[in-house]
Amino acid sequence: MSDKLLLLNGTEGLVHLLPHLFDYHPENSVVLAGITSTGSPLGFVRTDLPADPTHWPSVADELVGHQQDDAASFLFPTHRLVAYVCPDPADPDYGPQSRLTHQPIADHLRGACNRRGLVLSEAVYVTRSHYWSMLTTGPNDGHPIPEPPAELDSTGMPRSSDVLKSLAPTTGPQADAMAATLDTAVRALHTEILSGGHQSVVDDAIDLVTHTIAELVTGDQQAKDIPDDLAARLLLTLQYDDVCNTGLMHSEDHELAAANELWLALAHRCPAAYTDHAAVPIALHAFTAWALGNDATSRLALQAAEACLPGLDLTHFLLGIFNSGANFNHVRKHLREHRATWGNPVTD
Known part of the structure; x- marks a missing residue:
């Protein structure tokens, strides 16, 4: 991630920032990041998105605890925590339906933050083409991911699923x-x-x-x-x-x-x-x-x-x-x- 300070434009800006945290587009992932008021990441943690919903509460608690331990000296009141849930493109319900399926993860993350006196200011569900805010109430049809500003362009970055596939054991x-x-x-x-x-x-x-x-x-x-x-x-x-x-x-x-x-x-x-x-x-x-x-x-x-x-x-x-x-x-x-x-x- 560049050291350049970035001014993020709401949830859309957070979506544009996501691949720059890793230098790749994370998929099948849950990410928790600290963000300054200027848009610079304070530290971030990522884990695989568990297929078993019974694991979601513990994963949320571990992510928040890890982020709090790693960034304790940086989490000032003017800073915020944001979460990203990035589904597996191979999920047959990939898109709006999988967003609804994974909604409880955002609730678990918010609860884990609250128990530690932290505030989760946003949780975003991100597919290859759309994003959804997971903390808003009521129906949400999602928003197309628009063209990012030049300083947040991620066109040349790989997708994690493609890289992992290239490293999988060979068959045939x-x-x-x-x-x-x-x-x-x-x-x-x-x-x-x-x-x-x-x-x-x-x-x-x-x-x-x-x-x-x-x-x-x-x-x-x-x-x-x-x-x-x-x-x-x-x-x-x-x-x-x-x-x-x-x-x-x-x-x-x-x-x-x-x-x-x-x-x-x-x-x-x-x-x-x-x-x-x-x-x-x-x-x-x-x-x-x-x-x-x-x-x-x-x-x-x-x-x-x-x-x-x-x-x-x-x-x-x-x-x-x-x-x-x-x-x-x-x-x-x-x-x-x-x-x-x-x-x-x-x-x-």
Whole structure:
């Protein structure tokens, strides 16, 4: 989100602001944001829109509590809280009917705010073409989303559902072939572990990650052309923490694009039968995307990684870094130190 102060024109302005909070159009989401009188966001939290209505009260309470904790020093009387409910475009009732279905979420959010002495000044239901105010009484047919002012144009921003779909495990004949390759690789890896132990496998895998990224950097190999057996070996061994950490450490300027290409290729190659194995490369893709300045992709990738394997330590670690506002160069300094202690110093 730009640091430029923006004067918002009522609910319409809030709708125009929404994608700029994330650098993408959130869908299947509930968002709570603090907004200054000049229209600048004070902090915002997002969560998936629960399909089960019994989860709506707890989600509302968690969002308000999280926003209050994160922005406690900023929530002055002249500031306001606004909520957005963004349905899943795949919902068969997408539009006016789904707005009515999800109306209780706004009531839960308002109640959670009231219990904390906060005021929810607006809740907006946003589809791709229309918006509704959820706090007004009486019938509301919704309003078409008008053309935004130039400073709030979001034409080039991706939609979260499209990005998440691109990161979903692959299906079809190629996925079946890759699953068979992974099955064979699992058996081979099991034999190696029995004969040489886990550490031998980890050491070889660290060398393999380093060598693969080096070849991608020089252009001797393209990530999309990596053989299935090599991709399978990487997908399996990246599940070891030390191998995964090696991937994080390859974060120099001359390595980032190649590493990002590798992680994305592995995520695309991972079949649905091995969905949980896609979580690490997707999370590593999130890290390299963040390092390359693509915050929108990085956060969506973390969401995709969490969907593949809930509770993955790497995902939670990276989310903490992103939410803390950490500087990438500061993070890279620590990665360089670890890389040196591992006997794998930075090279051009």
